[in-house]
Amino acid sequence: MFNKMKERELIIWKENNEIKAEMRFFYQDNELLYKFRDSLSDKIKNEKNLVIIKDKEFPTKLDSNYILVDKNDFIDADPKIKDLRGKIPKAKPLLSFKNLFSPKRFKQCREDYRKRNDLDNKVWEIINSIYQVIVQTEHDYPHITCTSKIHDSEGLINEIESIAKKLNIEFKKRKYNKLF
Secondary structure, three states, X not given: OOOOOOOOEEEEEEEOOEEEEEEEOOHHHHHHHXXXXXXXXXXXXXXXXXXXXXXXXXXXXXXXXXXXXXXXXHXXXXXXXXXXXXXXXXXXXXXXHHHHOOHHHHHHHHHHHHHHHHHHXXXXXXXXXXOOEEEEEOOOOOEEEEEEOOOOHHHHHHHHHHHHHHOOOOOEEEEOHHHO
């Protein structure tokens, strides 16, 4: 059984010359989580004069990546990312009943998964070379991760706390001291 969180948490650390933050929410906070993601992304975009590439619903409907980039990088990268995402085949269950009894279907499904993975890796090669900030949600559990190349730890904490205050959210703050 999952342990239920008793409070929302903000965890921040430094890794590979980037500041990373994780905002942990309660399971019933889904609507609030997406409002927070949108508000934080918009605030950083406006303050740092960046553009947002919204990479949503991949690999599942609950996943999203808001990639904040310089405007010049956006002009080059956005069409490439959209083109690659458009080529990615839809996900089908690899071990479905139909596939288990049809080697041909199983092979095709396995090939689609390989192609999905290869194209997704190409997308992330582009993103990793240009992003300034990435704000992510994922389907595993209700949290937002933020990776920034342009903030220091206090700057990112201030950005997060201003949005939290605006949305009436309280986070228990925790830093990984060994990294600061």
